Amino acid sequence: MSGGVAPTPLTTEKPILRLTHGLLSFHNINAVALTIILAFSGMIGAQDLAFVLLSFFYMFFIAKFAFPTLSKASVDPPIFADHGKILNIYVSIGAIIGLVLPVAYMLHGVLEGDKEGIKAAAPHVFLLASQVFMESVTFSGGFSLPVRVFVPVVYNSMRMSAILEWVKSEFMKVNEGEFGSEKRLLFGRVLAMVNMVFWGFNLFGFLLPVYLPKAFKKYYASSDESKDS
Template identity: 45%
Template sequence: MSGGVLQNGSIRRGFLSFRQLSALAVIVIFPASGMVSFKDVAFTLFSPVYVLFLSKVAFPVLDPSTDPRVFGQKINKFLSLYVPFTALIGLILPIGYIVEGILGGDKEGIKAAAAHFFLLCSQVFMEGLTFHAGFSIPIFAFVPVFYNSRRIFTIVDWLRAEMGKTVNAELSTSAARRVYFGRALAVASLLLWCFNLFGFLLPVFLPRAFKRYYGYKEKV
């Protein structure tokens, strides 16, 4: 999740971070390379339009000085372990798998993984955009829920693609190892992002965002 700095009762948002700019580069490069379908590109283009619509109609900014971070500056122990683990499974390993596939000439074999990674980068960029542009807390929380819900379908497609690959005696040891690694990564990604949506975003993150937006005080 994006962060900000509170000074003198107001929040200083600054410019997009290096992470968001890197995500933007992926959003531009992947469709140009032919690794992303039109429907995924259309979903990404539709998301800022819908976010702007929600911000005007349903969740306008009530107080511009409000920090949109749901958990504040003090992150608890669970999140301090969960965020790096999510980055490893969701970002680091998939991009390594995709880059290795490109270098190995297996562009077709990584298309399913590339679709998921493209949407994840789109999510990272949109999270940074809603933070730095000063959208309300519900909008800031809506973006990961919106994208995570869509990405689960791309992960299922990715898992099907990996399971459809044949492992036989004709494959080299490295090629067979790559197939098994792709399958394990797709399974791990499905488990991770299903838990992220149904075990964290919906029951924990989103309710807290609405409580902060509508002014409810949490029980001590």
Template identity: 50%
Template sequence: MSGGVGPTCDITFPKEEQTLETSPNITSKTPKKTGKIFFLSLRQLNCLVIMIVLAASGMVSLEDFGVFIFSAIYMFFLSKFAFPTKIPTIQQKPVFDPNSKILGFYIFFAAVIGLFLPILYISHGILEGDKEGIKAAAPHVFLLASQVFMEGVSVSDRFSLPIRVFIPVFFNSCRLITLKEWLIEEMMKGSEGRNGGSCARLWVGRALAVANVTLWSYNLFGFLLPVYLPRSFKKYYSGNGSTTTSKED
């Protein structure tokens, strides 16, 4: 996750993934190269369900849905004309050690703060009748689920390392806009007397919004851009981002 969430928070737990490409927002399991048709993972299917439910509820705008469509189209454009996989038969190495305990904790923490708790907040809001709170938080959850889904696609050996960087950077940037709107909405609810839920829910919503703005701002400006992006490009252009399957065996 990712992630998403963590280095991209892929709603992933370290033990689930032996080979995984990390980025602080939602990481995804790297499918083995078989030359067969690509199938969605359970994680991607779960995120797809979240996206469909939120889109069908009317809480997600056409602009947010357009972000997901654009990311898919532009990812394939970049992979074709800007950052093609240099040798189709090679398996790319991850930028960071997937067995790192620190990385595993970061992914888990980002998944909890960025996805699991906001989903619970939205579900509770349905019972409390806090439509404003739900409406403000939904775009972030939708885009984060979209990020996890697209990260699962990008870890295919059909895509190069720069493409894997594009997904978390793009979605993280877009989500900061929705997070700002969520934070403003939460802060305005108390002052204008529009709180549809309890007082406790009001403060939980504010805490969640602040936590997510802080987390994903650091994720973009403290990790993705200054650390993950340079290392990925260095591997890509130096030819160290991949190795032949025979060597791995």
């Protein structure tokens, strides 16, 4: 028993979308609440619900059989130790673009009666909120670097499809009165496109070519050191 306090992380590295440490942090509780609300809203497809559930169990599977933690006593050095401030800014921008603004857009849609806009944005928000919680689990639980990389990579990949559908839905709107004001229509299209560009870059410009190779290189280097010692 931990007395309700999340275990101390085995690393000081910032995850891709994690704003504070600990499973019971304010941001993580909000992420879980948002995930649960959307899951029971009827706006999330069965494939997204199944993906979150299966990825959770698969994460523990690969942590046990493929990429176990090499040493419980050691602390993994941060991958981007020299770029902490830049990464923090990048994480904050991602949180605003990916969660804060879409949630505000959905709440505004309730007032405007834009059911289609809410439904289109919901899968992306659901998956991103789930990702925030999953990343907190991997960091607070002391999972190995490859497992910690697994979460943002697979979730970002899954969300690209959800964002694409969101973009299509926004640009298919033609009746201004039915989907809210003209400003809302414009904001929804811009927000969907900004998310497409940002998360596309995050996946293809950062996670896959930079974060993933560095994480595996550091993991296997630590593995070789453990064998030699």
